[in-house]
Amino acid sequence: MREKVKPEEKAEANEIAQACSTCFEVPIGPIHPALKEGIRFTFWIEGERIRKVDIRPGFMHRGIEFMGTKRNLIQVLYLAERICGICSISHPLAIVQAVEQAAGIEVPPRAQYIRVIIGELERIHSHLLWAGVAAHELGFDTLLHYVWKVREPVLDILEDLTGNRINYAIPIYGGVRRDVPPEKYPVLKDALRYYRSLVDDFVNFFLRDPSIEARTRGVGVLTPAEADSLCAVGPTARASGLRKDVRQDWPYFAYPDLEVKAITPEDMGLEVRGDVYDRIVVRLLEVVQSIEIIERCLEEMPDGEITAFPKVAALLAHLKKAEGEGIGRHEAPRGEVIHYIRLQAGEEAPVVWKVKAPTYSNLMPWYPMFRDQEIADIPIVAASIDPCICCMERVQIVRDGRAETMWREELLRLSWDKTRRIVGGLGASHVAREGI
Amino acid sequence: MSGVNALWQAILVLVGGGAVGFLYKGLDRKLAARLQGRIGPPLRQPVLDVIKLLLKENVVPRTAIPWLFRAAPFLAFVAATTALLYLPVGSLRPVLSGYGDLVLLLYLLAVPALAMAMGGFASGSPYAVVGAQREIVMMMSYEFPLAIAAVGIAWRLASLGLSPAFSLATIAANPLWGAVGPLGWMGLLFLFVSLLAVTPAELSKIPFDIPEAETEIAGGLLVEYSGVSLALFYLADVIKTVVIAALVVALFIPYGIAAPLGVAGVGGQVLDLLFFLVKLFGVIFFAVTVVRVAFARLKVDQVARFYLLPTTLLALAGLLLLVLDKVVMGG
Numbered sequence: 053m054r055e056k057v058k059p060e061e062k063a064e065a066n067e068i069a070q071a072c073s074t075c076f077e078v079p080i081g082p083i084h085p086a087l088k089e090g091i092r093f094t095f096w097i098e099g100e101r102i103r104k105v106d107i108r109p110g111f112m113h114r115g116i117e118f119m120g121t122k123r124n125l126i127q128v129l130y131l132a133e134r135i136c137g138i139c140s141i142s143h144p145l146a147i148v149q150a151v152e153q154a155a156g157i158e159v160p161p162r163a164q165y166i167r168v169i170i171g172e173l174e175r176i177h178s179h180l181l182w183a184g185v186a187a188h189e190l191g192f193d194t195l196l197h198y199v200w201k202v203r204e205p206v207l208d209i210l211e212d213l214t215g216n217r218i219n220y221a222i223p224i225y226g227g228v229r230r231d232v233p234p235e236k237y238p239v240l241k242d243a244l245r246y247y248r249s250l251v252d253d254f255v256n257f258f259l260r261d262p263s264i265e266a267r268t269r270g271v272g273v274l275t276p277a278e279a280d281s282l283c284a285v286g287p288t289a290r291a292s293g294l295r296k297d298v299r300q301d302w303p304y305f306a307y308p309d310l311e312v313k314a315i316t317p318e319d320m321g322l323e324v325r326g327d328v329y330d331r332i333v334v335r336l337l338e339v340v341q342s343i344e345i346i347e348r349c350l351e352e353m354p355d356g357e358i359t360a361f362p363k364v365a366a367l368l369a370h371l372k373k374a375e376g377e378g379i380g381r382h383e384a385p386r387g388e389v390i391h392y393i394r395l396q397a398g399e400e401a402p403v404v405w406k407v408k409a410p411t412y413s414n415l416m417p418w419y420p421m422f423r424d425q426e427i428a429d430i431p432i433v434a435a436s437i438d439p440c441i442c443c444m445e446r447v448q449i450v451r452d453g454r455a456e457t458m459w460r461e462e463l464l465r466l467s468w469d470k471t472r473r474i475v476g477g478l479g480a481s482h483v484a485r486e487g488i
Numbered sequence: 489m490s491g492v493n494a495l496w497q498a499i500l501v502l503v504g505g506g507a508v509g510f511l512y513k514g515l516d517r518k519l520a521a522r523l524q525g526r527i528g529p530p531l532r533q534p535v536l537d538v539i540k541l542l543l544k545e546n547v548v549p550r551t552a553i554p555w556l557f558r559a560a561p562f563l564a565f566v567a568a569t570t571a572l573l574y575l576p577v578g579s580l581r582p583v584l585s586g587y588g589d590l591v592l593l594l595y596l597l598a599v600p601a602l603a604m605a606m607g608g609f610a611s612g613s614p615y616a617v618v619g620a621q622r623e624i625v626m627m628m629s630y631e632f633p634l635a636i637a638a639v640g641i642a643w644r645l646a647s648l649g650l651s652p653a654f655s656l657a658t659i660a661a662n663p664l665w666g667a668v669g670p671l672g673w674m675g676l677l678f679l680f681v682s683l684l685a686v687t688p689a690e691l692s693k694i695p696f697d698i699p700e701a702e703t704e705i706a707g708g709l710l711v712e713y714s715g716v717s718l719a720l721f722y723l724a725d726v727i728k729t730v731v732i733a734a735l736v737v738a739l740f741i742p743y744g745i746a747a748p749l750g751v752a753g754v755g756g757q758v759l760d761l762l763f764f765l766v767k768l769f770g771v772i773f774f775a776v777t778v779v780r781v782a783f784a785r786l787k788v789d790q791v792a793r794f795y796l797l798p799t800t801l802l803a804l805a806g807l808l809l810l811v812l813d814k815v816v817m818g819g
Contacts, residue, residue: 078614086703100618100788189703191694191785197524263695263784427618428787431703 072096072103078427082111086189086431089441093434097427105422107415110455112441113448117405124400125151125225125371126364132391133219135407136443138181141174142384143407143443144223146391149304149380151225154395155371160357163227164306165349169240170214170222171305171382172342172349176247177206178385179335182438183258186332189431190267195257202250209243212236225367227359237350244343251340258332268328272421272433275326282416286387287338288437290316291331293324298383309352310345328436338385372400386410386438409443497583498573505572509726510534512769516729516777523781534726538719546715551612560607561713561720567599568727575734576660576742577764589654590638597690597731600724601627604699607721608709619708622788623692623699629795630689636803637679637686641739644668644810660742668810669817675809680740682803687775689795690732691725695783696791704785733771734764741767 075096082090090111096104116135120128132143145167152159180203187195207217213232214220222228232240258264274284279292289296297314299307315337317323317330324330361367375397381390387410394404414437421433449456458466514531521528548554573583574593601623608620641664642654648667650658664676689696700708710721745763746756786794 076614076617078618085706097614097618100621187784191697191701191703192783194524194781195784197526201525261784263786266786266790267784426787426789428698428701428704428785 072098074098075103080430080434086434088185089439091439091441093430095422095427095430100426100428102422102425102427102430105419107418108457109415109441109445110448111445113445114442117407117446120405121401121403124368125395125402126368128402128405129224130221132407133221136409136440137218138178138440139174139384139386139389139409139443140219141170141222142382142389143391143409145171145305146380146382146384146389146407147393147405148223148225149382150378150391150393151371151380151395153378153380154376154393155225155374155378156376157226157360157370159227160360161306161354162231162356163358165353166228166230166232166358167223168306168310169232169346169349170210170220170228172345173206173210173213175342175385176339177203177210178438179339180206182335182385182435183254183332186328186432186435187258187264189435190264192264198257202247205243205246209240212239224359224361224364225371226361227357229359231358232353240346240350244347247339247343251336254336254339258336259329264332265329267429267432268332270325270327271425271429272328272436273326274417274421276324278420279326279417282420283413284387284417284437285410285413286384286438287331287334288387288414288417290314291324291334292326293318298381298388302381304381306349306352310348312341312345315341328432331436368400371395373397377404384410386440387413407443407446409440411437411440411444412446414439415444494583501572501577501583502569504577505569505727505730506723508765508768509730512729512733512772513726515769516772519773520777520781523778534722538722541714541719541722542716544715544718546717547712549612549712552712553610553612556610557607557712558717560603560610561717561724563606564600564603564724565720565727567596567603568724568731571596571731572727574656575731576656576738577734577761582656589652590642590656590659591654593656593731593735594635594638597728597735598627598631600728601690601692603724604709604721607713607717608699611712613712615705615707615711616709618705619699619701619711622701623709625788626689626696626698626791626795629792630686630799633682633795633799633803634686634690636800636807637683638739640675640679640803640807640810644672644814647814656738660738663742668813671809671816672813675806675813676740678802678806678809680736682799682806683736683739684771684775685799685802686795687732687736687771688779689791691729691776693776694780695786697780697785698788698791701785729772729776730768733768733775736771736775737764737767 075098078095078097079092080095081087081092092108092111094106094108095102116131120131123131129144129147132147133140135143151157180199184196184199184203187193187199210220211217213236214222214230222230274288274292276293278284279289279294284292284294285296293316295314295316297312298304299310299312300314303312315334317325317333319337320333322330322333361370374395377392377394379390379392381388383389389410390406390408392404392406393402396403417437418434421436422430425433449458511531513534514529517533518528518531548557571593574588574596576582605620605623605627608616608623641659644664644667645659645662648662650662652658665673668676688694692699698704698708700710705711710718713721744756744760746752746759749759751759
């Protein structure tokens, strides 16, 4: 599919060429060994320094939201699970919250705890996966192999508890599909003990290694002000010193009882610098935090039902009658994931389903992070937000068989048009007058 | 030495050197894998890689300068194999001894790297250009300590009245460790360490693999190479590994075990040859394999700083100690 070059794009390219006559253009992506998924960076490089960067997503759009509006809600849940391979519990956890809010379903307490346990186990495996990828981007393959080896036990535990290593199919509207029976507690506790014993090794391998420190300290800096104004989420925001965590700010499930606190590098006694090193620190501390949360869950978990609707047919009937809208938010390993859903009585499928994955918010912080870095820093800076491009892709504009880029003026005009449509004939003149 | 005899020896050394290079490349990959907790490829994998590359199409990109792009791998390969002929093997003298010395060998070692940089610049890809720039910067940083180490040894030999001091045959036949005092001993140790530090950069291995840097510039210098050309670069790398290790052995650990064990004749030569191979393996294992699994890749400025400051200073200190030693010992 060829792209149409718009006059705005040409103008921008000319502007860059004039501003930096000694720069040369280095394209990274959509296919490049540093990237695990397709996204295109265009860097303007002077010597080894990055002078400007342009980021172009849109290669991995799958139209999952559209598919969702053609299926019944239970099928949508499975679809949500497949938005992301690594946050495969985070998207279902967000959508069940949205639907439960829309349909007014009460969830039994035990189910809330089980959701937290699986969610935190996922955070452990996701952060370990990231640590391995980060080591590989730095050319430290030994660490990659080590970290991915020690990641196996948590996947084994997840398989033991849910039947699957990756797509767990655990949450359902109104509860969870499988209990965590008390006989499983000892195995789970063993695994947690194992990870606790590894924390010192991780600190030694990642935080005290001179070659890793040389490659990550002062690299990809995101200041707290930038993190705040660009709406960074998750570990990316917390590494810049923002105490921002959905589990702390808007507690849900069993989190209100667990008193989760957002983690920043200060918790390790370090000064916040907002660089890649700090992002390693935050993720490491979050693994410890997740271990603590699960341990507390196992102690405090009440007995009782695990779902409000033991029969799926009854659940479907209830959902078909439901009308309303709901928002579900969950702190995924990469940051806040939001699902919005609107249900209509008599419709099995949701009328609207909107997903916002954490990477979407973390795209813009890439610009300040890449500022004046070296070519050698590109892979680790790109990886430092733990990007999940497929989950993030929301739209791709294709007109006459050609991909198109929307520019600001066009987007503004489109949003005015939409506002006019929604407000209808009555408010149209009002909107035009106010210039919204 | 008759001409025919020399030819036979040269063929033997080239074939033997290549075979040993492949064996050590395989061992390096296997041992690195074991150190990383992986199974690793079979020992014959490097041979299979080259055979496969030889069967593949040799693509020359449209933006490349074709003759330079094609010539660079040949230049690298020829320089590396020629270097083999200047090396003392065990207790045997170098095949081309008398036709060139240590200085020539240092130049021959620089040629493959230069050829790779030329090929990179000629391939017309931004990744290759970045890789070529990095290769040149890295060479400029590590050549100085390398030269100091080589010159230091030769100078001390000359001061002992041995000549020709720059000939590798002389250097290998007269281990310095026993001929110098404690100061000189320390100086030699410093030079030895700085030469070992230069070894991974000569071979572009982690933490100094910045010209290739897979995750950053997708293979850098080699990104556009394929087929026979890539196979030649691969072969040059395989042979250069042996050359560098043999140079380290000849300069600093040229001892044989046949004489101490009292074995003479052909048996002694075979014993020395085997011991020589063990020493080569030791150098490659500790200076390349272990180092490349123990570190992350450095950045180009960090590499330059590492060689220009600590390594060069260490080599200079070694040289100074050798000079002092001569003054003390009265040479």
